[in-house]
Amino acid sequence: MSSYFKTMKLHLKSMLEYKKSAILSIVSQFFIFFTYYFSIIALFTTFNNIKGFTVYEVLLNFSIIQFGYSLVEFMARGIDRFDELIVRGDYDRILTRPRGIVTQAMIFQFDTFKIIRTLQSIIIMIIALVNLNIKWNPYKVFVLIISLSSSTLIFFGVFLLGASYCFFSIQGLEFRNLITDGGKHMAQYPISIYKKGFVTFFTYVIPYALVNYYPLLYLIGKETNFYYGLLPLFAILFYIICLFIFKLCSKRYLSVGS
């Protein structure tokens, strides 16, 4: 694990060498992410609610899911680009090394500046929380913390699923992006605004709703049953399943030979 953090530091240092490029990248990341929450805020100047949810409630929902996604993009870009590892034959090299496959896959690429998006989501979350009248207690703080952590864990799992698919084929990866990027996009808004089919899919199959929507309902008081606050913990189960699937699929790997 320490090799992971060492590599991360190295990447960061090398990125900062090119100061002008680094500043441009930071500004770009800021502006692109800005359009995501700007859309929500702008629409709420015209409409005053969406299926009963107000602007700050939607922003809280948005910030939780975006936090997880951007953090995983920052930490584990290599897993998202797993197909490159296999195509280039670098995966064979990984197998020969004494460290874990997943850790090594994570470090082969870093998207350093995605952390800007994570920071922005935290700021949006704080703004949303300040403007919401949440009746805080220690349990609710706990719920918020596990929501953020589960959001990260769930995307890590989904990325691993995408990497598992790479052991079978490197065609058709755009469809994987539909679940990661498209799913994240959908989960920005409270999942209940969509048709029933989507709600079911994102609760039981790829459970994005469990990490932001249901905890949101509990935090803002729309649901008072305290079990709603524990739903994010299912992300741990989901992650374990994804990791297992990944390890299973990696056994199927036949080297291209070198």
Place this chain on the structure above:
Amino acid sequence: MRSYLSLFKIRLINSLQYRVAALAGMSTQFFFGLIMIMVYIAFYESNPNQKLPINIRQVVNYIWLGQIFFAAMYYSEYDHEIGKLITKGDICYELVRPQNIFWKWFTQLFSKRFSYILLRSIPTFILLTLIPLNESIGFSLNPEMIIIVEFITSLILSLILIVSLNLIIHIFIYFLMDSKGIINFMMVIGSLFSGSLIPLPLLPKIFQMIASYLPFRYFHDFPFGILIGTVSRNQIYIGYFIQIFWIFVVLFLGYKLMKVALKRIVVQGG
């Protein structure tokens, strides 16, 4: 002139090779279009008594039009071939050729945009009419012939404007030697004020006002507005005039910038 036409034809045939990537891109757009539509439907259903400048049918059609023409209207697309010429310095080989490099690049970029119409827009349109979507989320435009003609005129002008802007972006890359920053900036500003992020009639008034002074609304808001009815009859002809004005401005700026950029090459010698 004939050399430019043959270049156009060659590039067009070349671009038509990329079919698999096109299919993948189309399905992604389709899905994102659906998500946007569902969000807007939820907004409209939640605020039934609100007076809005545009109704949900218009918004749905507008979004589908945006998806149909997504690739063709992608003004911040980075052409790797031209970019490499700039960043690697191979541009000097291009300058030795008898064609004017500005118009040569213009033709190259324009043929690419045009190929996207054939390769992406028309298939996406056919797909939309074939797939049985629930009528609340489906594409349901049925305009009169004259409106279609007016739309196509505006579309052609938009394409010229988009290519001109795209060309300026590449010339800026020559000055700044970094493509990401300029491209991202253009993407953000453009997506906001063209109406591709959110339909302009749904933006706060101040943004609509700023948008009316910028060329971006002629990418999405104006041509699609003709089809869905948010642009009134007399506004159409004023719109054409403004589009042509912007084309001249942008092309003029681009040409001048190119001259300055080229002088730099000569000065650095070699």
